[in-house]
Amino acid sequence: MQDWASEFYHSKDWLTTRKAYISQRVAVDGGLCERCQRRAGKIVHHKKYLTENNVNDSAVTLNHDNLELLCQKCHNIEHISQVKRSITLECKFDGYGYPLPPI
Ligand SMILES: [Zn+2]
Ligand SMILES: [Zn+2]
Numbered sequence: 001m002q003d004w005a006s007e008f009y010h011s012k013d014w015l016t017t018r019k020a021y022i023s024q025r026v027a028v029d030g031g032l033c034e035r036c037q038r039r040a041g042k043i044v045h046h047k048k049y050l051t052e053n054n055v056n057d058s059a060v061t062l063n064h065d066n067l068e069l070l071c072q073k074c075h076n077i078e079h080i081s082q083v084k085r086s087i088t089l090e091c092k093f094d095g096y097g098y099p100l101p102p103i
Pocket of ligand 1: 033034035036037038039070071072073074075
């Protein structure tokens with residue numbers, strides 16, 4: 001994990017927000033994963049991903065509208081598809097349709 005990220009995830013503001021968000025979800029549906037609604041939510045995910053540029057913007061980092069309670073599985077899927085998207089974007093093909101090695 002990047003330093004700025006690990007600093008954020010250990011900050012008191014985030015731990016308080018995370019706790020408040022989870023108890024709010026528990027009050028709504030017992031704290032189920034917001035995607036599959038089958039497994040217990042474990043991870044509070046930022047819909048708009050945190051970056052070094054927005055990590056100090058509490059409208060992004062601490063805003064309940066930007067949070068989602070996910071189970072481990074849905075969280076993995078979310079981040080894997082994100083990785084796939086960026087690979088697709090970066091992947092270039094030669095004139096024969098073979099993918100070129102990344103630069
Ligand atoms: Zn799930
Ligand atoms: Zn996430």
